[in-house]
Amino acid sequence: VSAAGGPARRRGRPREAVTIKDVARRAGVAVGTVSNHLNGTAPVAARTALRVKRAILALGFRPHMGARSLRSRRTHIAGLVLPNISNPFFAEVARAIEHALWEQGVQTMLCDSSQDPERERVHLENLAGRRVDGILMISSGRTPSARLDRMDVPVVHVDRGVEGRPSVVTDNRLGGELAADHLLALGHRRIGVLAGEAHVSNVRERLAGFRAALARRGLSLREQDLVPGPQSLELGHEVARLLRRSRPVTAVFATNDIVAVGAWRKLLELGVRVPGDLSLIGFDDIEMSRILLPPLTTVRQDKEALGRAAAALLLQLIGGGRPRTERILVPPRLMVRGSTARRAGGAGG
Amino acid sequence: VSAAGGPARRRGRPREAVTIKDVARRAGVAVGTVSNHLNGTAPVAARTALRVKRAILALGFRPHMGARSLRSRRTHIAGLVLPNISNPFFAEVARAIEHALWEQGVQTMLCDSSQDPERERVHLENLAGRRVDGILMISSGRTPSARLDRMDVPVVHVDRGVEGRPSVVTDNRLGGELAADHLLALGHRRIGVLAGEAHVSNVRERLAGFRAALARRGLSLREQDLVPGPQSLELGHEVARLLRRSRPVTAVFATNDIVAVGAWRKLLELGVRVPGDLSLIGFDDIEMSRILLPPLTTVRQDKEALGRAAAALLLQLIGGGRPRTERILVPPRLMVRGSTARRAGGAGG
DNA sequence: TTGAAAGCGCTAACAC
DNA sequence: GTGTTAGCGCTTTCAA
Numbered sequence: 001v002s003a004a005g006g007p008a009r010r011r012g013r014p015r016e017a018v019t020i021k022d023v024a025r026r027a028g029v030a031v032g033t034v035s036n037h038l039n040g041t042a043p044v045a046a047r048t049a050l051r052v053k054r055a056i057l058a059l060g061f062r063p064h065m066g067a068r069s070l071r072s073r074r075t076h077i078a079g080l081v082l083p084n085i086s087n088p089f090f091a092e093v094a095r096a097i098e099h100a101l102w103e104q105g106v107q108t109m110l111c112d113s114s115q116d117p118e119r120e121r122v123h124l125e126n127l128a129g130r131r132v133d134g135i136l137m138i139s140s141g142r143t144p145s146a147r148l149d150r151m152d153v154p155v156v157h158v159d160r161g162v163e164g165r166p167s168v169v170t171d172n173r174l175g176g177e178l179a180a181d182h183l184l185a186l187g188h189r190r191i192g193v194l195a196g197e198a199h200v201s202n203v204r205e206r207l208a209g210f211r212a213a214l215a216r217r218g219l220s221l222r223e224q225d226l227v228p229g230p231q232s233l234e235l236g237h238e239v240a241r242l243l244r245r246s247r248p249v250t251a252v253f254a255t256n257d258i259v260a261v262g263a264w265r266k267l268l269e270l271g272v273r274v275p276g277d278l279s280l281i282g283f284d285d286i287e288m289s290r291i292l293l294p295p296l297t298t299v300r301q302d303k304e305a306l307g308r309a310a311a312a313l314l315l316q317l318i319g320g321g322r323p324r325t326e327r328i329l330v331p332p333r334l335m336v337r338g339s340t341a342r343r344a345g346g347a348g349g
Numbered sequence: 350v351s352a353a354g355g356p357a358r359r360r361g362r363p364r365e366a367v368t369i370k371d372v373a374r375r376a377g378v379a380v381g382t383v384s385n386h387l388n389g390t391a392p393v394a395a396r397t398a399l400r401v402k403r404a405i406l407a408l409g410f411r412p413h414m415g416a417r418s419l420r421s422r423r424t425h426i427a428g429l430v431l432p433n434i435s436n437p438f439f440a441e442v443a444r445a446i447e448h449a450l451w452e453q454g455v456q457t458m459l460c461d462s463s464q465d466p467e468r469e470r471v472h473l474e475n476l477a478g479r480r481v482d483g484i485l486m487i488s489s490g491r492t493p494s495a496r497l498d499r500m501d502v503p504v505v506h507v508d509r510g511v512e513g514r515p516s517v518v519t520d521n522r523l524g525g526e527l528a529a530d531h532l533l534a535l536g537h538r539r540i541g542v543l544a545g546e547a548h549v550s551n552v553r554e555r556l557a558g559f560r561a562a563l564a565r566r567g568l569s570l571r572e573q574d575l576v577p578g579p580q581s582l583e584l585g586h587e588v589a590r591l592l593r594r595s596r597p598v599t600a601v602f603a604t605n606d607i608v609a610v611g612a613w614r615k616l617l618e619l620g621v622r623v624p625g626d627l628s629l630i631g632f633d634d635i636e637m638s639r640i641l642l643p644p645l646t647t648v649r650q651d652k653e654a655l656g657r658a659a660a661a662l663l664l665q666l667i668g669g670g671r672p673r674t675e676r677i678l679v680p681p682r683l684m685v686r687g688s689t690a691r692r693a694g695g696a697g698g
Numbered sequence: 699t700t701g702a703a704a705g706c707g708c709t710a711a712c713a714c
Numbered sequence: 715g716t717g718t719t720a721g722c723g724c725t726t727t728c729a730a
């Protein structure tokens with residue numbers, strides 16, 4: 001054995017990387033043995049193990065995950081594609097996902113698509129190129145189905161489900177019903193909706209549930225009382241339009257809390273009292289909803305459950321076993337707070 | 350040329366991975382040539398290039414980034430370690446960082462430390478094991494310096510600077526001064542502070558600036574008017590304590606907007622009018638600050654600039670060139686909105 | 699138990 | 715211009 005090369009001398013910043021080979025040499029064993037020790041692949045004699053351990057410590061050896069992945073074909077990375085990490089709802093879901101994955105030794109590659117299908121495409125491509133083990137995705141709602149077909153990595157949709165693909169979503173339809181039933185029980189009959197965009201699946205579902213609940217009472221949503229548009233504070237401001245009707249609405253359902261907050265703000269500016277003059281209900285239950293005064297009545301999504309279930313489903317898919325169900329529905333919960341009240345001066349029923 | 354193997358038949362989910370070798374065979378060229386074509390490492394004849402291109406398309410070949418990294422010693426991954434992605438300020442910075450890195454072909458590994466030094470340690474270790482090209486880090490403030498020393502990857506601190514290490518931070522000291530000067534100009538003399546924790550560097554800096562501005566007027570912050578604690582809504586609630594003094598404060602400086610929002614909420618509950626009875630100023634300028642009524646006067650941090658500068662600095666460090674400066678200061682900006690006003694009934698000056 | 703050696707998919711020398 | 719080949723750091727047969 002020649003002494004050529006010498007042990008890990010450190011120069012400059014990136015100190016000479018120490019490899020499993022260096023460890024083997026120093027411990028006087030074969031690289032395979034070090035590997036076995038590291039992974040418990042095969043039994044290693046206690047004495048040998050000790051020497052290996054010492055060598056690792058002395059050299060400050062750290063296994064190279066990339067090289068490991070090349071052989072094992074597992075990167076222990078999952079991609080997380082979402083429309084906007086600054087959106088508090090997505091951020092909370094992202095956090096739950098990151099934590100759940102991390103507990104299983106999987107790291108999260110953050111991909112912010114800005115709700116842009118093209119950017120989403122590039123991210124998907126990059127993730128595939130990295131051979132990530134799987135992908136969790138809150139879709140822009142405009143992801144071509146063919147693109148998903150071509151992925152040779154398991155993809156689980158979160159929050160915004162996609163027909164026929166593994167999805168973990170809140171029972172949005174039920175959520176919509178909860179919102180409607182709550183307002184109806186308070187005597188409201190003329191209800192406006194700040195709706196969101198039709199290509200976002202959960203918006204459609206919430207609306208469907210909402211309409212169904214109205215229909216059960218023989219009521220229906222008048223098209224003029226529905227304001228579509230991207231879910232944002234600005235859409236919330238449109239609440240003003242719903243009040244300029246000849247027969248204005250007495251309650252408003254916003255399909256998410258951001259929109260509801262926008263409406264809340266506008267109403268305050270306009271001097272419309274909530275819930276005195278108008279009841280307001282949102283969806284999601286982001287932290288901010290609790291803070292407003294009056295606090296916002298809303299349909300709560302369990303972000304933690306959403307994230308954990310999505311991570312778990314993805315892990316199952318990666319594991320290869322076809323799981324029992326590929327569509328997981330997380331129950332929503334009505335949070336009655338201060339922004340909704342019985343219809344003023346109404347005849348009721 | 351034998352037909353053995355045949356073209357990419359897809360079976361099951363993970364379709365037989367097609368490698369550069371397959372492409373080479375199909376195009377009837379050497380792997381080196383394919384590589385050259387892919388990377389522009391060496392000129393490739395137009396005719397050859399065309400055949401390679403065709404083969405790539407036909408086979409649906411996608412270069413394996415992992416294998417590539419193993420040779421090139423560049424993963425094109427940066428780690429992003431932060432205390433809590435659900436915190437709107439961190440989320441906005443994270444978004445700016447992700448976008449800036451992405452534009453340079455670098456992907457972001459999200460590591461949420463939950464402000465926990467131990468979790469932070471494991472994340473740092475994982476990132477090192479992955480041989481990420483660099484790390485951007487919003488430290489828990491309790492990261493042992495030795496840990497950072499051991500990293501053989503460039504680390505850039507964001508938002509919370511660390512003495513003697515590459516950092517990109519808002520000029521927090523100046524920010525603190527801006528806040529104080531604003532309140533002083535409005536005639537306030539007795540000012541309370543909802544402070545945060547001393548191990549967070551930017552809290553210290555903001556406080557120092559705040560104190561310095563007071564001192565210039567011959568004033569000083571009385572210890573009893575300073576409430577320390579983790580920056581959260583709950584700390585904001587403590588504003589009540591500042592009002593129970595024999596000579597209560599007329600203005601309050603919260604070292605971040607979350608705390609300010611907590612205070613705002615508490616004050617509303619208590620029937621204390623803002624800014625009529627009490628002026629309130631925050632720090633950060635998160636989206637929510639604009640939405641409250643009255644909107645919150647605050648010291649704005651430019652999250653976009655912070656993120657971009659941090660990404661740029663990290664990229665420079667990775668490139669190897671020692672950049673001009675390793676401590677970048679982003680200027681803050683006072684946003685005067687509705688939550689501060691001239692001291693009521695004060696004698697002024 | 700342990701050692702030797704063959705790759706994982708790709709890049710980078712170096713020949714031709 | 716293009717082909718060949720030696721690794722990058724690791725796991726995983728297969729022998730010994």
